[in-house]
Amino acid sequence: MQKPPLILTNVLLFSVTSLICLLLVPLEAITNGFDSTEIIACIVLFWFSGLSITAGYHRLWAHKAYDAHPLIKVLFAVGGALALQNSILHWTSDHRVHHKHVDDNDRDPYSAGKGFWFSHIGWMLREYQASRYQDYNNCRDLQKDKVVTWQHRHYLMLTLATNIGLPVMLGWLNGDIWGMLLLAGVLRLAVVHHITFFINSLAHMWGKQSYTDKNSARDNGVLALFTFGEGYHNYHHIFEYDYRNGIRWWHFDPTKWLIRGLSFVGLTSNLRRVPEQRIEKARMEMQLKQIQSRVATLPNARILSQRLQHEYELLAEKMSAYYDVKKHRLELKKKQVVEQYERLDLDFKYRELKHAFMLAKSRWLEVHKLQISYT
Incomplete structure (x- = not known):
């Protein structure tokens, strides 16, 4: 069977960022080093972009696990563009299909049944789902959300402004554009990519099935440490509308803590919990x-x-x-x-x-x- 054509934009994006991280970032670290401002900027943008995916794209928009103030929505929309994982509308459409047809190799966009490589990154390198993206009919509720539609219309502009413009501006203010672009721009982006991609791949292969064995999702506390709390994936796949993934107090789930914390100041509400x-x-x-x-x-x-x-x-x-x-x-x-x-x-x-x-x-x-x- 002939494979779908490659998505050259995605192939180039992942290839170039990986090469920069493997070659140019270590070279810059050896020759010039990175100062504390660049390191702090990298860490802050890493958490901002990562949590915008887990708390915003995933738990807020894909699963409607809680409601958020328009200001928080705008911040998550901008942070999602910084994470460079497509628009809210596109990402949510993929994710809802994944939950509806999990492990179905024909209909799950990133089925773990096709192996680690496919579920981690391979599914984004070819036109496997091209015919589905016509009207996003499984996200009609989000098409009424002004923040979602605004981000979708201006997604390219937002990604360029956040992934290039923001590091360049921070580098200019710090006196080293190149170093900031490498660390807070490219390295941060690549790390966020693969950490969140682990949820589609490793979180369906490594860990315990504590609540259900009807799908491949696993609970893994180690993965939770690196995925902003998304590692409790077996729980999530049976109780997807819960705003929590880690339900115990000792579970590392900063996404849950952020959502809960914002509720104390009225910026999130209607937090859904499974009885x-x-x-x-x-x-x-x-x-x-x-x-x-x-x-x-x-x-x-x-x-x-x-x-x-x-x-x-x-x-x-x-x-x-x-x-x-x-x-x-x-x-x-x-x-x-x-x-x-x-x-x-x-x-x-x-x-x-x-x-x-x-x-x-x-x-x-x-x-x-x-x-x-x-x-």
Whole structure:
């Protein structure tokens, strides 16, 4: 089968920036060095452009996980142009198709099933999706967004102004245009490119499937450190409308922290979160599935499976009761209409069910560890 024609602009962009990073940046570092202003500018623009993709393109526009003030939208639109990953409209169209047809080698634009190279960068080097970009009909909601349409119309101008004009201006102010252009311009751009591309490639190949095995997405804390918190990808693919990727307090997710922080000053709102019960249920179902696959080959597999199923059903029952009471308790607290006696009774029931749930969960984990030891 004949391959689609090359996209020469993209081939030249990735080739030239890679060569500059491999040859000219080290040469400049050896001969003239980079001063602190250039290093700081590189780091600031790196975070600005990277977060504009993860918090803006991805969680704000592609998944509508929260709402943002027009000022924040404009900043993300400019930062997205600085990241040079196409317009919001084009990027979102690709990403929504990816989520709808994940791992489908015929319809997923960057299917990991086609290998690391294709999902990382190869899909952008040829006209694989040329016929799809006519009216962006899967992004009609964004076509009503004035910031999105403004950026789409002026995308070329914005990319030139941010990727060339901004480093040149900063270099002129610092007295070294060439050094600033190399470090804060080209090197910063190439690093942001490959770090965010890892979400399409490595995040579908390396890590744990904590919540679902219906797609190739993985949770990986190491990748999260380098992808602005996007490494918790298995969670994201089952709960894509959550504004968080890392849901635990210890999860490194600066994108989540930025969105949450901006909400305190009224610049973001309507932050969407998946109910805790749905998250726990998905995790438990995946744990059961993983354990069952481990014990299936053991001599006493039938007895173990029955025990596992019994413990799972007990845990699910306790969990359901616990979260029902927790929800009711929170509703009553919000309404502030509960009588003191009812509150005390409810608090007692809540603690009792919480204890029962935690006990069942502890037993479940013991069974989980026990089955692992058998293998």
